[in-house]
Every structure is written in C-alpha cells, then in structure tokens.
Amino acid sequence: MSTLTHLGSGFAVALAPMNLAVAAIGCFIGTVVGMLPGLGPINGVAILLPLAFALKLPPETALILLAAVYIGCEYGGRISSILINVPGDAGAIMTAIDGNPMAKKGLAGVALSISAWSSFVGSIIATVGIVLFAPLLANWALAFGPAEYFALIVFAFCCLTGMIGDRPIKTALATLIGLALASVGIDANSGVYRFTFDSVHLADGIQFIVVVIGLFSVSEILLMLEQTHAGETVVKSTGRMMFNLKEMAETWWGTIRSSVIGFVIGVLPGAGATIASAVTYMTEKKLTDTEGTFGKGDIRGVAAPEAANNSAAGGAFVPMLTLGVPGSGTTAVMMGALTLYNINPGPLLFDQQPKVVWGLIASMFIANVILLVMNIPMIRIFTRMLAVPNWLLVPGIAAVSVVGVYAVHATTFDLLLMTAIGIVGYVLRKMDFPMAPLILAFVLGDMMEQNLRRALSISNGDVAVLFESGISIGFWVLSIAMLVGPRLYRRFRPKALAAA
C-alpha cells in the first residue's frame, strides 16, 4: 500500500498553508480565464508560468498553481457557454448546445450547478485514475531506452498530426518549426553554436517562456481584436440555483460514463478536452436521447461534456508525469515549467521527486473541492466578471505577460523576440496552423535529438537500432496508424455521418 503512504505525504505537501493558498488563487484565476471567451487553459497557464518562476515559488508550489489554473479553466469554460452561448474555452463548446437553451428556459442556475457537480465528479475520477495508473505506467516506462523514447516522441507528434486540424501538412510543419526553434543555441554534445547568429542572447537557446508568451498571449490578444461577440445577450435571470436529487439521479450514470471515457481520451496524446467532450456528448445522445430532447436544453447534455472535459484534463497529466512526454499543449507548458526548475519529468520522477508528484496529485483533490465551492455557492462573483470590458482586459493581459518575460532575464531583446514570435504566431494561426504541436515540439525537441543521437551512438550510427525492440516497433506501428487511420475513416465513413 505504498501508494497510500505516498498520497498521504502528498497531502502533507498540499495542505501546507502556502500551497493551499496558491491552489485557491489558481482555482479562482483558472475559473476566470476559462470563463472569458478567447482565453483557455493554455493561455492561463502560459501567462502565469513566468510569474510563478519570477516569484521564486518552489517547484511543487508552481506546479500546484498551474494545475489549479488548468482544472479551474475546465470549470470556468461552462459559465459563458451557458450564460452567453459563447464557449469560454474549446472544451466547453459542447456544453453550450444544451446549456444555453436551459438558461433561456429560466434554468441557468440549475445548468450551472449541475455542470459544476459533474465537472467535480469527472475531475475526481480522473485524479483517482492518475493515482491508480500513473505509477504502473512509470514502472513500465523504466525499461525505455533512447530508441524507445525517440519512437514514443514520434508517436506523440503523429497523434497530433492525425487528429488536429484539417490539413495534416500544416500540423506537421508546425511541429517541425517547434523542433527547429528548439535546436537554437549551444549543442550540448559538441559545444557548437547553432543558429545563434553570434548573439549572446541566443547562446542559451530561445527561452521557453518567451516562446510560450509570444504564442499564447501576444498572438491571442491580436486575435481578440477580430472577435466581437455582438448580438449575444447575457442571460440575467438564473432561477433556482441548486439542482435537485431527481436531476442528479437523471445525470448520474451519464456523468460516470463520460468521466471514464474522458480520462482515457485525455491520456492519449493529441486528443484532449475538446475531443473528449464531443465524443461523450455524441455517446450520451445515442445512448439516452430517446425523446429527441438533446440540443433543446436537456440536462444530461450539460452534465456529460463537462464531466468529460474535466476528466480529460486530469488524464492529460498521466503521460507528462510518467513518460515525460506531454500529450497536449497545456501539459507541454507545464512540463516546460518543470524543466525550468531543472526537474526532468519521466519515469524516474515518482522516485526522485515524490514531493512534487504526490503534492501535485493531492492538491488536485483539494483544488476540486475548492472549485466546487467557488462554482456553486460563489458563482455570482464570476458571472459579474463576465462584464469586464476588453479595453481594460487586453492591456492588462499584455502588461502581465511582459512582466513575466522581463522577470527572467531583464532584457529588451527578450521582449522584442516575444513580440516577433507573437506576430508570426498570429499569422500562422490566421492560416489555420495549430499552435499546440508547435509548443509540444519546442518542449520535446531537445529530448528528441538527444535520444536519437544516444541511440545512434550505441549502435555506432546504424539506424536499424531504432526498430529493434518490441516497444519501439509498437510505437512505430501506432504512429503510422495514427497518421493514416483518421484519413481512412474520413474517406470511408457512412454517408449519413458525413452529411451530419
């Protein structure tokens, strides 16, 4: 029962006053960021990461803050979905389908409380999933050598390429840009300066924080300039605030089912909260919608996707913590945060940094309790904040982002580079390039090259070493399946589905 012992020590970390306070602050900020249309978990985590670092928070505290923000966002997204029919983040798109009609029927309060409850259930189930499965996976991954790691990283990229965006070539190019950016700086093995153009500022490589803020804060506010949510009205009358037992019973099994499906989808690299909520909404519609009420304000259609997006967010922690290979943009940013502290996530993390891992897991349980309290009894605080105007919000985001970047090295060069990356990011996003693969590749680039070179050193340059073990062959086969599978499915799926 060493897991329980570890979890106990984790709670000792999480319940330290500082960590508890940070978790509560993170939950609050996360809910707000998730609620604001245009800003999602990756933006929230990206903007707070440099601050956590600048404030010299210890690694476990920084990670607790970022995790609380991440989970908080998945709670917060539903608020604007339900009240103004504009999803607060991508994971809450499906929630709007039944959530907003419910609000228009005068049941906004019930929609908000039942979705907070199912978010809570989803998140708790996912956290229990982490406790049960992460140590097993980490144990298994101990057998990975450089060749296996290289194949695993390729697999993660292939998952993203197969699933995100309509044009795989753009996802592939985004990944390659990330890898190329990661290769800037001194080569660790030979001491050669690569792509530094004799600039001192680039000798260390491009700072992770500069890239993250450029891509997810600067380019985001540029995009916000184009989004106007005219014509959407805030539903003012919320009606009864609390769901009753009948409504809870009605949604119970759907919530459990969606949580489990969401967790599994979250663990897979590439698929995240967005896909999880879409899949479970469709599943619930097929399984339970006998009277055709889905889409017209059915409470089951609100509970299911909210349970799923929260449990997917929890599931996404599993590959990051156990393999050191994050499966989503947001967890990639968190992994970058850990590497800033010179902690390398991977199978050894559970042995070497039990304080960080178990403290994080325990604080996820606590954060969910805090979020449940914030999102049911205290929900009105947040609904009022939907009224913060963009003319104040945007300069605030810009200034806070710049503070974070400046705090790391205190150079104007970093600020200019951040702005330049933001502008390039804006152009790429306008052209439908996904940003999650780019940041994932940037985080994993160094690890990918090192593992490739290490594997080839062992074999003295023979490429066959990459295809020798069963595990690496398995990853290669899965990679090809992920690249080809979704395209085949699109081509051969039944006509009825294609038309829908």
Added chain:
Amino acid sequence: MKSDRILGAVTLAVAIAMGALASQFQAPFSYEPIGPARYPILLAILIGACGAWLLVKPGPPAPWPGGALLRKVVLMFAALIGYALVFEPLGFMVATALLTFALGLLFDGTWKRVLVGGLLLGPGLYILFDRLLDVVLPLGTLWAFR
C-alpha cells in the same frame, strides 16, 4: 495569390538557408557518430518538403482582415513593438500607461475611460509586482531619479 503559396515559398527559402548554415556546423572533437549538423539538416529537409508541398498544393486562402480591421491589427503590432522598445527607457509605469491608452482605444474604449484605465493600471501593476511580489521592474533609465 494564395497565402499558402507565399508561406510555402518563404518556408522553402528558410529551409534552404537553415540547411546551408547547418552544413557548416562542425565539432572540434567528435565523440559520437552523429555530429551537431545531421539533425538540423534533417529538420531543414523536412521543413523544405513541407514548404514545397504548400507551394504546389495550397489550401483555400486565409481570411485576412481587411480595411479598418487590418489597420487596427497593424496599429496593434506597432503598439506592442513600441511597448517592448520603451519598456526600459520610460520604465514600467509610463510604458504600461501608454500601452493601456493605445490598446484601449483599439478595443473601442472611450478617451476618458482609457485615460483613467491607464493611469490606474500602470502604477497599480507596478506596486503589485515590484513592491508586493518582489519582481523587479524598471523605473525608467530616461528619468533622473534612482
């Protein structure tokens, strides 16, 4: 001209430059079969291939903003670059107040509100970060004090 084509051409050019630079990387001493050059060259080839693909098979054109919106986007580029440039000389408080005026106006704030917003946000964030949270921010090298 489709935007994918332009991007494809730019990507291809960058890839060639990257490959040319990378082929000159040479380790003074070599401990391993793969030197510092091979991996970036591999990346350059793959990036070039993606660029060529976009050049030959472009997708539908991107929905670029036009007219007034384009002007706003360009102004915002300028405001952000300007912020980065004056951040150290003018200091955080003044620079942030100016940024708040500029961005506030771009996001349809009225003159009065934006002015008040800037005057509150600049010093407010300075006190929060520099004084309360211990993140050192510049006061401005142009001013005489300090």
